[in-house]
Structure formats: C-alpha cells, structure tokens
Amino acid sequence: MNNTLDILTGFGARPVDCVELSRQDDPRLLRYVDLVRKTGQPIIDVVIEERRQALLYVVDASRLGVVSSGFDIADLRRKLAMRGDPAWLGVLRPGRLEIYATDLRPDPNSMPVSFLVGKAESPSVLPRLVHGEELAPISSLILRNVLFGLMTDAGEELKGFGLSTDESIALTGRALFFRYLIGRKIIGDDHLRTISSSARSLEECFSSIDSLVAANEWLDRIFNGDLLKLPNKNYNEYFSGLFQKVGHQLTRPLEAILGLDQSITPGMSQRLLNWGDLDFDHLPIGLLSETYEELMYRFDAEARRDTSVYYTPSHIAEYMVEEAFHQHPAGAAARVLDPACGAGVFLVACFRKLAELHFTESGKRPDRQELREILEQQLTGFDINAHARTLAALALYLTALELDPAPAPVEMLRFNKLEGKVLIDVADPGSDLAVIKPMAGSLGDHVSKEFLSAFDLVIGNPPWTSLKSSYAAIDKVFTRRCRAVAARRELHEIALTYKNPDRVTDLPFVWGAMDWAKPGGRIALAVAGRWLFKMSPAGFSARRAIFQALSITGILNGASVRQTKVWPNVEQPFCLLFADNCRPQEGDQFVLVSPEDEPALTGKGRMRIDASDAVPIDLNFVVNEPAAVKTLYRGSALDLAIVQRIRACADYSIGEFWIPERGLHSGQGYQVAQRSDDDTFLAGMPQLGARYAEHPFFVKVETLPLYVPQGLQWPRDPKIYKAPLVLVREGYKANREQGRALICDFDVAYSESYYGFSSGAHPDGDFLSKYLLVLMHSKLFEYWALMTSAKFGVERESLQLQDVESFPLVSVGRINEDDRKLISSCARALIEGQPEWDVLDQVVAQTYGLGRHDLETVLDTLSTRAPFPLAKARSCKPAILEEVDSFKERLQAELSAVFSVSGYHVHIRELVYDSLSPWKFIAISLGEKIAPVMVPPGWVQHADDLAISRITIVDHDQPLVIVGLLDHYRYWTLTQARLLASDLLWQYGAMLEARAKQ
Numbered sequence: 001m002n003n004t005l006d007i008l009t010g011f012g013a014r015p016v017d018c019v020e021l022s023r024q025d026d027p028r029l030l031r032y033v034d035l036v037r038k039t040g041q042p043i044i045d046v047v048i049e050e051r052r053q054a055l056l057y058v059v060d061a062s063r064l065g066v067v068s069s070g071f072d073i074a075d076l077r078r079k080l081a082m083r084g085d086p087a088w089l090g091v092l093r094p095g096r097l098e099i100y101a102t103d104l105r106p107d108p109n110s111m112p113v114s115f116l117v118g119k120a121e122s123p124s125v126l127p128r129l130v131h132g133e134e135l136a137p138i139s140s141l142i143l144r145n146v147l148f149g150l151m152t153d154a155g156e157e158l159k160g161f162g163l164s165t166d167e168s169i170a171l172t173g174r175a176l177f178f179r180y181l182i183g184r185k186i187i188g189d190d191h192l193r194t195i196s197s198s199a200r201s202l203e204e205c206f207s208s209i210d211s212l213v214a215a216n217e218w219l220d221r222i223f224n225g226d227l228l229k230l231p232n233k234n235y236n237e238y239f240s241g242l243f244q245k246v247g248h249q250l251t252r253p254l255e256a257i258l259g260l261d262q263s264i265t266p267g268m269s270q271r272l273l274n275w276g277d278l279d280f281d282h283l284p285i286g287l288l289s290e291t292y293e294e295l296m297y298r299f300d301a302e303a304r305r306d307t308s309v310y311y312t313p314s315h316i317a318e319y320m321v322e323e324a325f326h327q328h329p330a331g332a333a334a335r336v337l338d339p340a341c342g343a344g345v346f347l348v349a350c351f352r353k354l355a356e357l358h359f360t361e362s363g364k365r366p367d368r369q370e371l372r373e374i375l376e377q378q379l380t381g382f383d384i385n386a387h388a389r390t391l392a393a394l395a396l397y398l399t400a401l402e403l404d405p406a407p408a409p410v411e412m413l414r415f416n417k418l419e420g421k422v423l424i425d426v427a428d429p430g431s432d433l434a435v436i437k438p439m440a441g442s443l444g445d446h447v448s449k450e451f452l453s454a455f456d457l458v459i460g461n462p463p464w465t466s467l468k469s470s471y472a473a474i475d476k477v478f479t480r481r482c483r484a485v486a487a488r489r490e491l492h493e494i495a496l497t498y499k500n501p502d503r504v505t506d507l508p509f510v511w512g513a514m515d516w517a518k519p520g521g522r523i524a525l526a527v528a529g530r531w532l533f534k535m536s537p538a539g540f541s542a543r544r545a546i547f548q549a550l551s552i553t554g555i556l557n558g559a560s561v562r563q564t565k566v567w568p569n570v571e572q573p574f575c576l577l578f579a580d581n582c583r584p585q586e587g588d589q590f591v592l593v594s595p596e597d598e599p600a601l602t603g604k605g606r607m608r609i610d611a612s613d614a615v616p617i618d619l620n621f622v623v624n625e626p627a628a629v630k631t632l633y634r635g636s637a638l639d640l641a642i643v644q645r646i647r648a649c650a651d652y653s654i655g656e657f658w659i660p661e662r663g664l665h666s667g668q669g670y671q672v673a674q675r676s677d678d679d680t681f682l683a684g685m686p687q688l689g690a691r692y693a694e695h696p697f698f699v700k701v702e703t704l705p706l707y708v709p710q711g712l713q714w715p716r717d718p719k720i721y722k723a724p725l726v727l728v729r730e731g732y733k734a735n736r737e738q739g740r741a742l743i744c745d746f747d748v749a750y751s752e753s754y755y756g757f758s759s760g761a762h763p764d765g766d767f768l769s770k771y772l773l774v775l776m777h778s779k780l781f782e783y784w785a786l787m788t789s790a791k792f793g794v795e796r797e798s799l800q801l802q803d804v805e806s807f808p809l810v811s812v813g814r815i816n817e818d819d820r821k822l823i824s825s826c827a828r829a830l831i832e833g834q835p836e837w838d839v840l841d842q843v844v845a846q847t848y849g850l851g852r853h854d855l856e857t858v859l860d861t862l863s864t865r866a867p868f869p870l871a872k873a874r875s876c877k878p879a880i881l882e883e884v885d886s887f888k889e890r891l892q893a894e895l896s897a898v899f900s901v902s903g904y905h906v907h908i909r910e911l912v913y914d915s916l917s918p919w920k921f922i923a924i925s926l927g928e929k930i931a932p933v934m935v936p937p938g939w940v941q942h943a944d945d946l947a948i949s950r951i952t953i954v955d956h957d958q959p960l961v962i963v964g965l966l967d968h969y970r971y972w973t974l975t976q977a978r979l980l981a982s983d984l985l986w987q988y989g990a991m992l993e994a995r996a997k998q
Contacts, residue, residue: 004045004092008058010117011097012126012940017055019047027359030352033402034083034184034282043076048090050130050947051609052322053315054083056099058090077106082282084143084314086604088129088136097125103139104146104273112136123940124917130946131608131918131966132600144568146273147283148291151176154253155295161246165299169387170228173292174219175206175257177227177394180288182258183280186407194218194411206254212239222410223397224417228390285402286314286348289395293343294569296387312345312461312526313567315605320459320576321349323554324524325357330456332357334378337451337516338460339442339509341381341423344392346460348399354378355403368404375400376416380455382442384427393418440477443512451516458517458581461526462509464572466502475500478508485511486549489583494545501542507531510546510577517581523550529559529573532629535790535802540626547584547622554578556609557594557633559794564602566595573795589616594633596970598876612950627788634786634793634865638857638975642850643787646780647808649849654757654772655805663761664768665719668801669727669750676711681718682749683709688727688742690753696739697773697830699727699748707749714752722760723747724769728776729754732792732799734868736837741776743769743831755801764812767820770827771812777830778844781807783858786866793867810847819847857975864970879920879972884910888922890974894981898989899926904996911935911962919951919964920972924984926959926996935962954988959996961988 005018019028021035021042029036031052036042046058057080064072077089081102091098091112098112113135115125129135151172158168181187182202187195192202196214199205205215213235219227232238242250259276293311328334332354338346354374358366366374375396383389397415401407419425428439429446440446442462467475479500487495500508506527513523531543532555546552558566559573567574592615595607615632622628631640651657658664669688670679686704694700725744730753733740742754750756757772759765775781786793789803815823826840845855864875879887888908895906904926911921913935921935935953939962940946942953949971951964961984965971 004058004060007092007097007117008046008048008126009940010122011115012123012946013048013056014940014943014946017049017946019049021045021047024365025363027356030356030359030365030403043079044089045092048126051945052318053606054085054087055129056088056090056126057102058092061091061093061098064091072108073100074106074108077101077103079279079282081106081139081141081143082279084284084287086606099125099129099135101134101136101138104141104143104277105139110137121914121916123937124914127918127940127943127946128916132598132604132606133918134600141273143283144287144291147278147287148294150256150273150275150278151291151295152298154257155299157253158250159299161250163242164231166387167231169292169296169299170230170390171254172257173228173391173394174216175254176288176292177223177398178202178205178215178219179258179275180280180283180398181401181410183283184401184407185281186401186413187410191410203258203260204255206258207251207260209236209239209243212251212254222414224415227394227397228387284314285395285398286317286345288398289343289345289348289391290314292391293345293388296343296391311342313605314345314349316526316567316576317345317349317461319609320524320526320578321346321353323576323578324457324459324522325353328456328522330521332361334456335454336379336457336459337455338381339458339512339516340460340462341383341392342385342388342461344381344395347379347381347392348395350457350459351375351379351396351399352403365405366403368406371400371403372415376418376422379422380451381423382426382447383423384425384439384441386425389419389423389425392423396422440474443478443481443508453515453518455516455521456518457522457524458513459524460509463505464528466504469503471503475503478505482508482511482545485514486545489514489549491545491549491583494548498542498545499538501531501534501536501538504528504531507542507546510550514550514581519581521581523577523579523581525577527575527577529557529562529575529794530790532557532575532633533559533790533794535626535788535806539790544623547619549583551580551582551584551588552577552590552619553580554591554593555629557592557629558607559594559633560597561595561602561607562795564597565605566602566607568605571795584619586620588619590619591615592617592629592632596875597872598968600876608947608949610947610949611944612948630789630794631787635861636975636979638979639787639861642854642857643784645850645854646784646848649810650808651811651814652809653805654807654809655802657809657811658757658805660719663759663763663765665717665722665758665761666805667716667720667756668730669720669752669754669756670712670716671714671752672710673713677713677715679712679715680709682707682715682721685721685747685749688744688748688750688754690731690751692742695742695833696737697742697777697833697835699725699742699744699746701744701746701748704748719761720756720758721747721749722758724759724765725750726757726759726769726772726776727754728757728799728804730798732797734797734866734870736777736782737835741773743773743827755804767824768812770824771815773830774823774826774840775807775809775844776804777835777840779841779855779858779862780844780848780850782866783862784808786862793865797867808848815847819843823847853978857978860973860975864973875970876968878967879969883969883972884920886974887972887977890977891922891924891981894978895924895984898985899993902993904993918967920967921951921962921964924961924963926992935964939964954991955995957995959992961992 005015008018009015019026021032032047035044044057044059047054048056077100080089081104087102089100089102095117097115100112115122154172155168158171195218196205196211198208198210205211216235230238256275290311290313336350341347355366355371358370381392407413426442426447428444483495483498486498510525513525517523534540556576558575562573563571593609595609598608601608617632631643658666685707686701687707688699688704694703723744723746727742727750729740759768762768784807785799785803792799792803822843826843829835863871892906892908899906907925909923911923911934913921939953943951949966953962
C-alpha cells in the first residue's frame with residue numbers, strides 16, 4: 001500500500017488526506033464502513049479526502065474483473081455515486097491513473113481521462129479536482145434529487161389515496177427503514193419466517209394485509225415503537241380498514257420502496273431511476289434524514305412557512321460538527337444538544353464524530369455497547385414536532401446499525417426507547433399540534449432546568465424567519481429569555497434594554513445556547529446571515545449585544561454562496577457561528593471566512609474554505625463599528641482603512657445634510673395603490689416614470705407627458721418635486737454608463753422608482769445638484785455602498801434610500817474653487833452624455849482626500865467583489881499575461897521600497913510550470929537571479945490544504961521565496977500585490993536579508 005500512496009503523492013495527493021481502507025486502526029474508517037465488506041476486504045483501496053469529504057476513490061486495477069471481487073468499473077462508479085459525494089473514481093494501472101466520474105447510471109463504454117506517472121502535469125491532478133475542474137464528464141443525475149423525487153412520488157401517491165400527510169410519511173418511512181435493513185444485510189432470508197409467515201420474500205413484506213401487519217409489529221418489537229407512528233396501534237384493524245378503503249393499490253408505492261419496481265410502474269412518475277435502482281448498502285443516513293425532513297415540510301407548506309424550518313444539508317452539518325469538535329477538551333466524552341433537532345441531521349453527524357473520537361482515544365473501534373452508550377447518554381435533541389423526533393429516532397437507529405461492527409443477530413439489536421430520554425418534546429404545554437403555529441418551544445419556561453449548563457456542545461440549525469406580528473407574545477418570551485441570560489452574565493444594560501430585532505427566531509437560540517452549554521463549552525449554530533450586516537439601530541444593537549455576551553471564535557459568512565447548491569432552496573444568506581461559552585476578554589478575536597461563489601465548486605454543492613482568506617477581527621472592534629463585518633467581507637484591511645478615512649473626511653452623511661432646515665428636501669416618489677389621497681398639486685407637472693430612457697443622466701422634460709391627478713396612495717411632500725433635482729434610480733445599474741441618477745432643472749412628478757433630492761430652496765442648490773449627480777456616478781459611491789450597506793452586496797443588487805443617505809458628504813463650504821470647477825465640469829460632461837469616467841473618479845477621490853493607491857484599491861475591490869454577474873465572473877477567471885506582469889511590477893516596487901534601503905535588489909519572475917495547474921508560481925529573491933528556475937518537485941507538500949489560494953515555499957539555503965497563487969483574477973490585482981508584499985515583509989523579510997548576507 002505504501003507504493004500506492006507514493007504513486008498518489010506523485011499525482012498531488014497529500015498523505016494526510018489519504019484513508020487506506022485496509023488499515024483497521026484508522027478511525028476515519030468509520031466514514032467508509034459501507035465500502036468494507038464483512039470479510040474485511042474493502043471494495044476500494046484508498047479514499048482521498050478534501051475537508052473530510054471524499055474527493056477521489058482509488059482502486060488498484062489488478063482487483064477489477066477478478067471473480068472474487070464481484071464488481072467492475074461501471075458497478076463501482078454506480079456504488080460510489082450512491083454515497084452522494086461529489087467525488088470521482090481513480091483506477092491505478094501500471095504507469096498511469098485513470099479518472100472516471102461516479103455515476104448513478106454509468107455508461108459501461110465511457111472512457112476515462114488518463115494521467116501518466118512522473119509527467120510535469122501529474123502533481124496538478126488532485127489540486128485540479130479540489131478546485132472543481134471536471135476531469136471527466138459528470139452525471140446529470142444527482143442522488144439527492146433522485147431520492148427526493150422518489151420519496152415525493154411515494155408520499156403523494158399515498159396522499160392521493162386519501163391518507164393524511166402524517167400517515168404517508170410514517171408508511172414510507174417504515175418501508176425505507178425496512179429496505180435499509182435488507183440493503184445493509186442486517187436481515188436476510190433466514191429472518192423471513194420470524195418477520196412474516198405469509199410473505200414469500202423480504203421484499204414482499206409490505207405487499208398484503210397479513211404481511212404489513214406482521215412486518216410492522218416486528219419493527220415495533222425490535223425497535224421499541226420509537227419508529228414513525230401510525231394512527232392505530234392495532235395494525236390488523238388499521239391495515240384492514242385501509243385495504244377496504246383503497247384496495248390492493250395501497251401497496252404499490254410501498255412495494256416500490258422495497259425494490260419491486262425494476263421497470264417503471266404504471267401510475268408512478270417516469271423517472272430515470274426507480275427504487276429498485278438504489279443501493280441501500282451505500283446510501284448515506286445523513287442524506288436520508290436531509291431529504292426526509294425536506295419532504296415533511298414540502299407536504300406541509302403552511303407548517304414550513306409559519307415555523308420557518310429548513311432542512312440542513314448533511315455536508316453543512318458535518319462541516320460544523322468537525323469544526324466544533326476540533327481540539328474540544330471533552331473529546332469523546334462530550335455531551336451534545338441540538339435545540340431544534342428536526343429529523344436529526346446534526347445528531348447523526350455528532351453520533352458519527354463521537355464514535356470516531358472514541359476510536360481515536362481508545363485505539364479500537366467502538367462495539368455495540370459503547371455505541372449505545374454514546375447514543376443514550378451523550379446525545380440530546382429538542383423539538384416541538386413529534387414526527388420530526390421520530391424521523392430523528394429512525395436516523396439514529398440506522399446510524400447505530402451502520403456503525404455496529406457486527407449488527408447481528410437482529411434479535412439482539414433491540415434499542416432502548418429514545419423518545420423522552422434522547423429526543424425531548426418541548427412543545428408548549430396545552431398546545432395543539434394539529435394547529436401549526438410558532439411556539440416558545442425550546443426557549444420556553446416549561447423546559448426542564450436539568451438541561452441548563454449541561455452540554456459540552458450546543459449545535460444545530462434553529463428556525464430563521466421572523467415571526468408574524470400576530471405572534472408578538474412569543475417574541476416577548478424570546479426577548480425576556482435573552483435578557484435573563486444577559487443578566488446572568490452581568491451585562492446589566494443589555495439585560496434591561498435588549499430587544500429581539502425584527503422578531504427573528506434564530507438569535508434567541510444563540511442566547512439560549514449560552515444557558516444550555518457548560519461554562520467554557522462550545523456553541524455552533526447555523527443562523528440567518530442578515531444579523532451580521534444589519535445597520536439599523538435595533539439590528540446593530542442586537543449584534544453588539546451578542547458579541548459582548550459570547551466569545552465568538554469563528555464565523556463562516558455564506559452570503560456569497562446563497563442560491564447555490566451549497567444550501568439548495570435557501571434564498572437568504574446564511575451564517576455558521578462558532579463560539580466558546582464565556583464572555584470575551586479584552587483583545588479576543590474571531591476569524592471571519594467568506595467563501596466565494598465559484599461555480600466550479602458551488603455547482604457541486606462544495607465551497608472553498610480557505611485559511612488564506614480568513615480575516616482575524618477584534619471582537620471589540622465589531623462592538624463599536626457597525627460596518628466592520630460587511631467591510632471585511634467585501635474588502636480587506638486596506639478597504640477598512642479607506643472606509644474609516646472617508647467617514648473621517650466628511651462633515652455629514654447625505655441624509656444628515658439634506659434636511660428642510662437647509663432648504664433641502666428628499667424622499668421616494670409617489671406611489672399608486674388602492675387608497676386615493678389628494679395629488680392635485682402635481683397637476684400639469686412633467687411626469688417621470690420608471691421606464692424613462694431618453695437620456696442616462698438628464699431628464700429631458702420636453703419628452704415627458706404631463707401629470708393628470710388620479711388620487712395616490714402616497715403623494716408625498718410637494719417640496720420633494722421642486723427643481724433642481726437629483727433622482728437616484730431605485731434599480732441600481734451594474735453599468736454606470738446606463739445611468740444611476742438623473743438631474744432635472746424643472747419641477748417634475750416622479751414615481752416611487754426614484755429617490756429624489758431637491759435643492760431648490762438652498763442658496764447653493766444648483767451646485768449641490770451637480771455635486772450629488774457626480775457623487776452618485778462615482779466609483780467611490782458604489783464602493784461605499786458595497787462596504788457598508790446592509791443589503792447591497794449581501795442579498796440584492798439594488799440600493800435602498802438609506803444606502804444613499806448614509807454616504808458621507810464633504811461639505812460644499814470646504815470644497816475650494818478649483819475643485820468646484822472640476823465637479824461642475826464632470827456634471828456637465830454627464831449632462832452632455834460624454835462622461836470621462838477616469839477624470840470623474842479622480843476628482844471625487846481627490847475631494848475625499850484619497851490618493852492614487854487608495855483609488856486603485858477602490859477600483860480593484862469593485863472589479864472583483866461587486867455583486868454584479870460580470871464582476872463575479874471576472875474574479876474567477878484566470879489572470880491574463882498583462883495582469884500578471886502588472887502584479888509582478890507592483891510587488892517588486894513595494895518590496896524594493898523596503899529592501900533597497902539595505903542595498904538589496906529584488907528580483908521577481910514567473911516560474912514556468914504546468915499550464916493546467918490551478919496555481920501560478922512566482923519566485924522572489926534578493927541579489928542576483930538565483931536558482932531554481934522551476935517549481936520544486938515536492939511543492940504540493942507545502943500546501944496546508946489543497947483548497948487554499950496561496951502556497952509559500954521557503955528556500956532553506958538562499959534568499960528565495962516561491963509563492964503560488966490561485967489563478968483567479970481576484971488574487972492578481974495590484975491591491976493584492978500590495979497585500980502580498982506586506983505579508984512577505986512581515987513573515988520573511990528578516991530571513992531574506994539574513995540569507996542574502998551569507
């Protein structure tokens with residue numbers, strides 16, 4: 001096997017990422033128990049992981065086609081696809097590695113992509129896979145979609161027979177559980193007589209009244225009645241009644257789940273794969289929980305809408321579990337709580353992790369008794385929904401069976417009941433679950449005090465959506481609970497004033513977690529991402545309070561990867577919050593990571609979590625600076641400094657300056673709706689509608705119709721329609737040449753599609769309107785909105801009025817005559833339709849005291865971080881030759897400014913390397929040109945993780961550093977060159993000088 005690892009290392013694999021399935025002493029084996037046969041012989045040899053997820057399954061070709069192996073490449077591709085990973089199959093043949101896509105329905109004649117051992121491009125193979133390159137054509141069939149579609153078909157067919165949602169879910173769930181027992185060979189033909197004396201095979205145990213009664217009684221007997229409950233425990237009576245009502249067709253969807261649908265059954269939707277095609281020997285439990293939870297809420301949209309519950313993708317749960325347990329002092333003994341457990345995705349992931357930690361600490365695989373102790377003594381889940389808890393029980397049972405090293409005989413597998421011990425009903429006392437509505441649930445006073453300060457880890461995905469105003473009483477409970485926690489933490493002002501912002505449901509769970517976790521324990525919660533960026537007083541106050549109450553250690557901001565396969569069907573940004581359960585100390589920091597939307601990865605449901613992109617932030621800074629997180633999400637430390645200087649340079653914000661006391665009026669235009677208020681004051685004015693396109697920057701009044709009074713919902717203040725006017729478009733255009741604001745020198749009636757700023761009653765109103773027009777079209781204004789807006793660049797591409805009003809304004813009284821002329825000249829060029837954008841941006845930057853490098857940073861940030869499709873696409877594209885040359889020149893200039901003082905010359909050159917590599921490499925040296933002129937052969941070993949954006953290789957003998965940067969344009973801007981220079985000087989400057997002296 002060492003030879004295999006050596007070969008894989010030559011293809012860019014890191015030994016630390018390789019799991020050898022023949023090694024029985026590796027705890028990671030528990031992640032792949034389905035790939036190891038009962039004889040101990042694995043069906044593949046090595047799994048190469050990337051952040052705990054399988055990336056490449058590797059098998060030696062000598063094992064294929066052998067009679068004893070029982071499988072070929074096509075079969076392997078199908079089996080591995082059943083695991084649901086966005087992974088590949090690698091076949092090692094003498095002198096080469098062949099890569100196939102895993103595929104639920106593989107073409108046996110498809111050809112692999114082949115790579116030869118020892119070639120220049122060989123070390124780039126694994127990095128290319130990590131960064132999302134498709135080395136072989138991938139399947140269009142996605143396991144989750146197939147499974148969810150089949151589950152939906154079965155559930156809807158049962159509902160079509162008149163069964164309730166609860167019955168449909170329970171029956172399909174029981175059939176799935178039984179199919180799992182068959183697929184994992186936990187039961188076999190020798191158990192048939194014990195289960196059902198009337199069925200001819202295990203697959204027919206749900207095919208008749210007698211077999212249904214017997215099989216379901218057997219399930220209750222063995223698994224304690226904790227499985228999904230049916231309306232009547234007298235199964236003979238229940239199923240007889242169903243057959244009288246529905247007939248034998250009742251069994252069709254249940255038989256299909258058990259695999260009796262090798263051909264498409266009439267009445268079922270004609271899918272590319274059917275139940276019989278699924279291999280339950282490999283189907284992941286987490287995926288079953290995930291899709292079943294989604295199905296439950298798909299069948300009851302009202303429950304989902306009112307309780308704001310969304311399933312958690314299993315890979316998100318596994319990532320959070322891995323991070324939360326990293327160097328956790330409790331280790332394998334940790335007690336875990338999920339306060340809103342749903343179908344148990346987090347509990348399953350924690351169960352697996354605790355078993356793995358037990359393996360690591362004890363040096364041996366946990367046996368059945370040890371697994372049951374973990375299940376019954378270390379895991380707790382709260383939920384108000386009885387069906388969700390029974391789904392969680394089902395998932396935990398399946399996981400215990402999967403991890404069991406010898407799950408037989410089945411008679412010995414009986415579990416202790418989980419309901420009431422592991423899975424806790426936290427529904428409000430006296431509540432009627434037949435009427436779906438929000439409850440205090442886990443946060444209510446009725447929840448036992450025994451759970452306070454009881455857990456080493458509180459982890460989960462609580463509800464997100466804001467409560468309706470009709471549920472204000474529940475919101476008061478939440479606010480009261482938050483204040484009580486603050487009081488116990490001696491945060492007296494927060495205990496008196498805290499208010500749950502916008503009636504959200506997730507933040508109260510953060511406060512509740514502080515109660516449930518032990519002092520110094522850990523908290524890991526998936527919450528809505530909006531709380532990071534809220535700029536309203538209430539929103540900032542709530543964020544500030546949490547940062548004062550809790551020692552947050554890390555935040556993964558998912559704003560850029562929303563609306564992707566990373567978290568399907570979730571429109572709003574999400575946030576993964578990690579914390580230690582104590583108050584922060586002076587100087588404490590947390591790490592902010594904001595994965596980018598890289599379609600090559602996010603299209604596969606993966607995201608690149610790059611330590612090189614992680615930003616350490618002082619907790620106290622976030623407490624005092626409302627825009628801190630937003631600025632560092634969309635920018636860098638350089639951007640943060642620019643934002644602070646813009647704010648310091650200005651006297652007011654536009655909103656603070658534009659007040660009636662100065663003869664300035666502003667507001668959104670009129671709104672048409674059902675109610676009719678007096679709008680006669682607009683009669684005869686030119687009328688400007690949303691579709692005006694006669695000029696991008698100037699209102700040609702002669703082209704407009706005259707306003708005819710019609711009665712308006714909101715006619716607004718008459719003064720906001722007085723010229724001179726600047727009308728900012730509500731729909732913010734990515735291309736400023738199309739116009740982002742209009743100037744108008746006539747009174748005009750404009751609609752709600754514009755935010756109007758009238759300076760008609762100000763003594764310097766004419767210049768003010770031109771000044772504002774220029775500002776609205778400057779890159780600096782767009783930059784400010786990107787750096788500070790709560791929504792622009794987070795979940796929308798348009799601006800809100802508060803984004804305009806928050807822009808800092810240098811007072812006209814402080815603008816000298818020369819600058820006034822330049823601003824007026826820029827406004828005139830806009831009105832004439834001939835703007836000189838470089839001049840305009842330089843004039844505005846100069847007005848705000850920004851220099852050449854500052855403006856360069858502004859432009860670089862907008863070109864790579866703006867939320868518009870063109871900017872997002874450009875940021876991921878490879879850097880072109882001119883961009884690389886400019887980068888090297890700027891890097892050399894920045895380094896030379898420091899090293900030349902000591903008399904050293906800096907040499908920078910790009911190293912020739914495999915053009916298919918995801919990185920480009922440059923060498924930085926002091927003195928004369930120094931070898932090597934190529935990337936060292938073992939360069940990949942210098943990568944802490946193959947998903948990183950930067951690799952640094954330090955020469956041990958010469959004043960030489962080789963840097964590999966991910967070949968995406970956003971890492972090759974001039975601003976990035978300045979940041980790299982700063983990092984190199986800080987980390988390696990003294991070392992380079994010392995070696996140059998030798």
